[in-house]
Amino acid sequence: MSTEENKAIVRRWFEEVINQQRVDRAGELVTQDYVDHGALPGQAPGLEGAKQKWAMYIAAVPDLHGTVEDMLAEGDEVAARWTAEGTHQGELLGVPGTGKRFRFTGISICRLAGGKMAEQFEQWDRLDLMQQLGVIPSPGSGTE
Amino acid sequence: MSTEENKQLVLRWREQAYEKKNLNVIDELHAPGYVGHIVGAPGPIRGPEALKQLFAAYFAAFDIHVSSAFLIAEGDMVVVRDTYRLKHRGEFQGIPPTGKELSVTGTDIYRIVDGKFVEQWFEADMLGLMQQLGVLSTPGQA
Numbered sequence: 001m002s003t004e005e006n007k008a009i010v011r012r013w014f015e016e017v018i019n020q021q022r023v024d025r026a027g028e029l030v031t032q033d034y035v036d037h038g039a040l041p042g043q044a045p046g047l048e049g050a051k052q053k054w055a056m057y058i059a060a061v062p063d064l065h066g067t068v069e070d071m072l073a074e075g076d077e078v079a080a081r082w083t084a085e086g087t088h089q090g091e092l093l094g095v096p097g098t099g100k101r102f103r104f105t106g107i108s109i110c111r112l113a114g115g116k117m118a119e120q121f122e123q124w125d126r127l128d129l130m131q132q133l134g135v136i137p138s139p140g141s142g143t144e
Numbered sequence: 145m146s147t148e149e150n151k152q153l154v155l156r157w158r159e160q161a162y163e164k165k166n167l168n169v170i171d172e173l174h175a176p177g178y179v180g181h182i183v184g185a186p187g188p189i190r191g192p193e194a195l196k197q198l199f200a201a202y203f204a205a206f207d208i209h210v211s212s213a214f215l216i217a218e219g220d221m222v223v224v225r226d227t228y229r230l231k232h233r234g235e236f237q238g239i240p241p242t243g244k245e246l247s248v249t250g251t252d253i254y255r256i257v258d259g260k261f262v263e264q265w266f267e268a269d270m271l272g273l274m275q276q277l278g279v280l281s282t283p284g285q286a
Contacts, residue, residue, distance in 0.1 A: 003218070070221065070253065072219065072221045072223060074147070074218050079223035081253055105181075107265065109214050121249075121251070123225070123249060123251035125184070125268070125269070126269065127270040128183075128270070130271065
């Protein structure tokens with residue numbers, strides 16, 4: 001697979017699975033034995049676990065939108081810098097719905113095999129999200 | 145600059161900053177118009193002097209060792225994913241030194257023009273950092 005084809009797979013994940021909420025498409029983009037290094041506690045392994053995670057995220061944030069800001073690829077690896085935003089309606093990472101809007105950034109690295117994502121490492125600031133949801137006080141917020 | 149030269153620049157930066165603690169290399173390796181989008185900072189870090197101050201604050205608070213996993217380059221950008229081993233030996237965000245040893249992952253994207261860093265995005269698990277310092281419990285378990 002070329003680096004352009006690999007980037008297209010990652011772009012499809014954002015556009016179809018996340019933004020169009022087509023979790024059913026995950027099997028076209030991710031291997032059965034997919035390793036998710038951003039797995040949530042209790043997440044099943046592989047493709048099934050990835051589908052569970054994203055179905056949960058979308059249920060918690062029905063207007064979830066991911067934007068790819070930059071993407072680079074080399075060999076069988078793709079890195080994407082992204083922004084995630086939405087409204088926290090349902091339980092997310094153990095936090096009941098707050099109704100708050102959030103927006104945060106992250107960088108993900110994916111390793112592809114046979115034209116599908118086989119492994120991913122995500123990096124984003126969970127502290128920032130928890131502060132935006134009001135679960136953890138922000139510096140200078142007056143709640144400390 | 146080739147992608148190989150860009151990767152070497154990133155590796156040299158890491159060696160000088162984290163192993164040699166040579167923050168003066170920032171002037172050599174960062175463009176005057178450098179902008180850093182750095183996790184935990186209240187706004188963009190503009191210019192080499194501001195970056196030196198940020199690093200000086202972190203080095204005052206922590207002994208830092210970094211080991212890099214992924215190193216990916218295309219065009220004018222390089223991505224690197226690191227594990228940082230920290231020892232909390234100085235005040236950090238009002239927290240007196242705990243002596244604790246922590247491990248935190250971080251991922252950088254650098255944009256490089258003519259052998260210098262012009263822009264950087266750095267993400268890291270600040271929640272994990274604060275939890276390991278003992279400052280925060282895990283949300284939802286309070």
